[in-house]
Amino acid sequence: MHDVARLYGRRFDRNGRRLGLTRAQCRTLGYLARNEGINQAGLADLLEIRPMTLVRQIDRMQEAGWIERRPDPTDRRARRLFLTDKARPVLGRIWDVATETQDQVLASLSPDQADQLIELLRRVHGSMADRAPVRPLAATLRPLMRKTSPVATQVVEGTR
Helix, strand or coil, X not given: CHXXXXXXXXXXXXXXXXXXXXXXXXXXXXXXXHCCCCEHHHHHHHHCCCHHHHHHHHHHHHHCCCEEEEEECCEEEXXXXXXXXXXXXXXXXHHHHHHHHHHHHCCCCCHHHHHHHHHHHHHXXXXXXXXXXXXXXXXXXXXXXXXXXXXXXXXXXXXX
């Protein structure tokens, strides 16, 4: 899996050269777009990198006009991170490169096989990610079961 991830990243780098951003910068912008207002420590945790590594990257991205730091209203020592107007249009281009890369990588699979692979990888990732534990089957199915069958709900929850 590591080798596949490395090769996937290399392909993204090749496809993304036209963006003028590194893969790490693209990841940072993508995560920040989904978590605007997060502090640097929280973003480092999401990106699974050391906070000091992120600080240097954020410094460079702020100098380039992609990200801005704003004071945290609840903690005068902390700074919150936000995308700038310059960064917003490039997000679509980043997603285009990601889609292009995924299409190339999965070209040898049928659409059903590609969907199955992605779902299996999501499940493996979910079972290993500290911050996103896999929900028990009962918790996942409970909303669906309540709509259809009280008995099925009891079976799934183990109360019957």
